Amino acid sequence: MRKFDTKVQHLKYKVLREVARLAWDGTLFEGMIDIPKKIVPGNEPTMRCCVYKERAILGERVKLAIGGDKSNPNIIEVIDIACDECPVGGYEVTNACRGCLAHRCEDVCKRGAITFDKNHVAHIDKSKCVECGACAKVCPYTAIVSRTRPCQNACKVKAISMNEQKAATINNDKCIQCGACVYQCPFGAIMDKSFIVDAIEMLKNKEEKVYAIVAPSISSQFTYAKLGQVITGLKELGFHTVIEAALGADMVALAEARELAEKGFLTSSCCPAFVRYVKTAFPTIAQHISHNPSPMVALAKYIKDNTPGAKVVFIGPCTAKKAEAQLEEVKPYVDTVLTFEELQALFDSRDMDISSLAEGVLDNASYFGRIFARSGGLTDAAVQALKEQGIEFKVEPVVCDGIEECKLALLKKSKNVLKGNFIEGMACVGGCINGAGCLTHGEKNKAEVDKYGREALEKNITDAVSVLK
Amino acid sequence: MIKVTVCIGSSCHIKGSRQVVEKLQELIAQNKVEDKVNLCGTFCMGRCQEGVCVTVNDDFYSVSPDTVADFFQKEVLAKI
Numbered sequence: 001m002r003k004f005d006t007k008v009q010h011l012k013y014k015v016l017r018e019v020a021r022l023a024w025d026g027t028l029f030e031g032m033i034d035i036p037k038k039i040v041p042g043n044e045p046t047m048r049c050c051v052y053k054e055r056a057i058l059g060e061r062v063k064l065a066i067g068g069d070k071s072n073p074n075i076i077e078v079i080d081i082a083c084d085e086c087p088v089g090g091y092e093v094t095n096a097c098r099g100c101l102a103h104r105c106e107d108v109c110k111r112g113a114i115t116f117d118k119n120h121v122a123h124i125d126k127s128k129c130v131e132c133g134a135c136a137k138v139c140p141y142t143a144i145v146s147r148t149r150p151c152q153n154a155c156k157v158k159a160i161s162m163n164e165q166k167a168a169t170i171n172n173d174k175c176i177q178c179g180a181c182v183y184q185c186p187f188g189a190i191m192d193k194s195f196i197v198d199a200i201e202m203l204k205n206k207e208e209k210v211y212a213i214v215a216p217s218i219s220s221q222f223t224y225a226k227l228g229q230v231i232t233g234l235k236e237l238g239f240h241t242v243i244e245a246a247l248g249a250d251m252v253a254l255a256e257a258r259e260l261a262e263k264g265f266l267t268s269s270c271c272p273a274f275v276r277y278v279k280t281a282f283p284t285i286a287q288h289i290s291h292n293p294s295p296m297v298a299l300a301k302y303i304k305d306n307t308p309g310a311k312v313v314f315i316g317p318c319t320a321k322k323a324e325a326q327l328e329e330v331k332p333y334v335d336t337v338l339t340f341e342e343l344q345a346l347f348d349s350r351d352m353d354i355s356s357l358a359e360g361v362l363d364n365a366s367y368f369g370r371i372f373a374r375s376g377g378l379t380d381a382a383v384q385a386l387k388e389q390g391i392e393f394k395v396e397p398v399v400c401d402g403i404e405e406c407k408l409a410l411l412k413k414s415k416n417v418l419k420g421n422f423i424e425g426m427a428c429v430g431g432c433i434n435g436a437g438c439l440t441h442g443e444k445n446k447a448e449v450d451k452y453g454r455e456a457l458e459k460n461i462t463d464a465v466s467v468l469k
Numbered sequence: 470m471i472k473v474t475v476c477i478g479s480s481c482h483i484k485g486s487r488q489v490v491e492k493l494q495e496l497i498a499q500n501k502v503e504d505k506v507n508l509c510g511t512f513c514m515g516r517c518q519e520g521v522c523v524t525v526n527d528d529f530y531s532v533s534p535d536t537v538a539d540f541f542q543k544e545v546l547a548k549i
Binding site for chain 2: 361
């Protein structure tokens with residue numbers, strides 16, 4: 001029963017679980033200061049130079065687990081004392097360089113940045129090098145390596161740089177809060193703020209009906225239990241009921257297809273990190289973002305419009321959804337957002353073994369709403385939605401899998417050379433199934449989502465949403 | 470105005486809440502009582518075993534796609 005991809009995730013989970021336990025007991029204020037020592041009880045360090053540093057970092061994790069720095073609008077924060085000051089040298093020649101005669105590195109370098117010493121060993125002139133990596137690719141000994149920080153590598157929108165102390169800092173104007181750095185930092189020095197305590201306070205209030213909206217990528221998570229057991233687990237935590245965000249996706253697909261046919265060009269609006277990227281990096285294209293709300297918001301709005309006093313918690317793979325929930329236009333509908341990591345901590349804070357529970361049911365949406373979770377699914381749904389509504393319009397999709405592909409398509413669009421009339425933008429490679437808040441980021445996840453899609457009772461989008469009218 | 474609420478949560482959905490909703494829409498149109506009946510949906514009434522759960526104003530009924538026509542006659546039309 002392996003729940004997490006990395007030890008970093010496991011450590012974060014332990015902190016969240018302890019915070020959640022105290023929140024349920026109502027002793028968070030008194031107890032939180034003892035959490036670091038509870039997790040690192042002994043005198044022998046297991047992760048860092050000494051137990052005191054380990055505990056100091058855990059103290060910072062506790063802060064983030066209870067909501068983090070309120071003065072910082074970004075959901076993603078750097079724990080500076082945990083940042084291990086990884087090397088930042090860029091491309092460097094290692095001692096694997098044999099001083100060969102071919103000098104392919106020199107030939108390929110357009111900047112003339114490679115020179116050789118008297119032993120034919122290559123050296124890179126940093127004042128000329130532009131970090132293109134061509135030399136590393138051609139070296140037969142793979143003697144040239146790139147020493148960049150994993151966080152910087154992960155951040156394709158280039159929002160991470162180093163401060164004077166050589167710790168990572170995030171440029172809030174550029175950051176799209178996708179969480180790629182959170183998942184990639186090997187030291188766990190970047191973390192997303194958690195609102196697990198807010199969720200627990202809602203669940204503790206027996207007067208309130210708290211609705212859980214779950215993202216379709218849930219089908220690839222909690223692999224040690226059945227999806228129906230996860231649903232029962234959510235109800236035992238105190239949620240009034242569980243609804244698929246995929247039903248919101250069905251609602252959005254129909255409206256977005258009509259909007260596309262009417263306007264002739266559109267980008268999707270369901271990935272909040274992509275939307276933010278368009279708005280910050282390509283403001284001239286922002287007018288083409290679909291005016292439809294995201295599936296989460298569409299469904300949350302339906303619930304709140306029909307059930308006065310309802311509370312809505314979105315549970316998904318996404319850190320950017322936490323930021324989306326804080327937008328002024330979204331705030332009235334979504335009360336808080338949890339990730340799958342946080343849901344695992346929530347289950348375990350109540351010592352629930354979900355694999356032993358009875359199986360509940362989850363069936364609100366169509367196949368097409370469910371496959372929104374993976375790259376290409378949204379486009380399939382848009383095509384289907386046009387067909388079901390009898391709209392004659394030829395979709396020429398540009399499916400952008402990951403923010404780098406989004407960047408390329410948006411760049412082309414901004415120069416008016418993009419072939420296509422619909423950009424499906426997903427910030428995470430593979431789609432939501434590889435979101436930063438996932439428990440597992442496995443190869444099988446796409447197949448799991450497709451399988452889950454096929455299991456839907458409703459095969460058509462129109463059928464799935466017909467109950468909402 | 471009579472408020473008819475149909476549960477469209479997962480459990481009732483599997484038992485045919487879509488067919489119940491569609492049939493009710495059809496019956497409301499047939500009987501031309503659109504201005505007298507307000508049909509709406511909700512997720513889960515907490516009585517999943519008895520689904521498809523339907524309330525008329527605040528009274529609870531267990532309805533199925535087979536019994537919906539009968540239910541509409543007795544519990545909705547009769548009250549207008």
